[in-house]
Amino acid sequence: MIDAARLDATFHALADPTRRAILARLAAEGDITVMDLAEPFAMSQPAISKHLKVLEKAGLVSRGRDAQRRPVHLEAQPLAEATGWLIEYRHYWAAQFGRLDDLLDELQRLEAASGKT
Amino acid sequence: MIDAARLDATFHALADPTRRAILARLAAEGDITVMDLAEPFAMSQPAISKHLKVLEKAGLVSRGRDAQRRPVHLEAQPLAEATGWLIEYRHYWAAQFGRLDDLLDELQRLEAASGKT
DNA sequence: CATATAAATAACTTTATGGTTCTGTAACTG
DNA sequence: CAGTTACAGAACCATAAAGTTATTTATATG
CATH class of the missing domain: 1.10.10.10 (Winged helix-like DNA-binding domain superfamily/Winged helix DNA-binding domain)
Structure with a gap:
C-alpha cells in the first residue's frame, strides 16, 4: 500500500x-x-x-x-502519488471518455514497469 | 474552472x-x-x-x-474530476516515468475533445 | 402485536482547522 | 545603529471533524 x-x-x-x-x-x-x-x-x-x-x-x-x-x-511528487491512487479507479468513470480507458491502461502498465506502486 | x-x-x-x-x-x-x-x-x-x-x-x-x-x-464521477485537476500537474512529475508524459499529453487532448474541462 | 434488525439522528467530547491580531526575529538599507 | 522588510510564532476565537453512547425510526418477522 x-x-x-x-x-x-x-x-x-x-x-x-x-x-x-x-x-x-x-x-x-x-x-x-x-x-x-x-x-x-x-x-x-x-x-x-x-x-x-x-x-x-x-x-x-x-x-x-x-x-x-x-x-x-x-x-510535485505527492501529486504523482495522489494521481496514482485515483488512476486505480479509472474503470469506474473512464467509459465516458471513449478511448481514454485504453490510454490509462497503458499508463498504468508503464507505471508498473517504472517501479511505481 | x-x-x-x-x-x-x-x-x-x-x-x-x-x-x-x-x-x-x-x-x-x-x-x-x-x-x-x-x-x-x-x-x-x-x-x-x-x-x-x-x-x-x-x-x-x-x-x-x-x-x-x-x-x-x-x-465515481467526482474521482474523474479530481483526476482531471491533478493531471494538469503531470509536467511537474511525469519526467521520472519516461514516456508517461507523452501519454498524458495525449490523454489531455482526448479529454478536451470529449468536452471535459 | 411484540420483537429484532438496519440504519439514522441526537447529544456530547476532543481535537483540528482556518482565520485573526500582536509580537518577535533575521536580514537588508540609509 | 536605526529603521524597514519579510516572515514566523503565539495567543486567541469560531467552527468543523471525528469519534463516542443512547435514542429513534423504519421495516421484517415470529
Whole structure:
C-alpha cells in the first residue's frame, strides 16, 4: 500500500481552494515569496504562512532562502502519488471518455514497469 | 474552472483512510450495506454512517433501498474530476516515468475533445 | 402485536482547522 | 545603529471533524 498517512496529508492539503490556488501559481510562475503569494488573496500574511505549512507537511512545497525572503518551491511528487491512487479507479468513470480507458491502461502498465506502486 | 466547492468536498472526502477504504471495498465488491461496511473497521456503526455522509456530500456514493437496508453504491464521477485537476500537474512529475508524459499529453487532448474541462 | 434488525439522528467530547491580531526575529538599507 | 522588510510564532476565537453512547425510526418477522 502507498503510505496512507502521506495520502491523507496530500488530499487534505488539496481540499482547500486557497492552497490549490497557491500550487497553481507556483506551477505557472515558479518560485514565489510569501508576500507575493499572499498579495492576491483577501487574507493576512500569517494565514498564508499557515497554508504553506500544511503544503510543506504534505511535501508539496519546499522553502528556499534569499536574504529575508523564503521563496516557496513546488514539489510535485505527492501529486504523482495522489494521481496514482485515483488512476486505480479509472474503470469506474473512464467509459465516458471513449478511448481514454485504453490510454490509462497503458499508463498504468508503464507505471508498473517504472517501479511505481 | 471546475467547480471549486466540489473539488473541496472530493479531496476532503479522500483525505481519510477509512473513507478511502470504503471506496476501495465498493470498487472491489460492488454495493454493500452499512453493517457489512462497518464490520472490518474498529469503529461504531454511527461513525461509519458519518463517513458515508461525507462521501455522499461529495457525490462519491449514493444510497439504495432494500427493506431496512440502505446499500451503498460507488459514484465515481467526482474521482474523474479530481483526476482531471491533478493531471494538469503531470509536467511537474511525469519526467521520472519516461514516456508517461507523452501519454498524458495525449490523454489531455482526448479529454478536451470529449468536452471535459 | 411484540420483537429484532438496519440504519439514522441526537447529544456530547476532543481535537483540528482556518482565520485573526500582536509580537518577535533575521536580514537588508540609509 | 536605526529603521524597514519579510516572515514566523503565539495567543486567541469560531467552527468543523471525528469519534463516542443512547435514542429513534423504519421495516421484517415470529
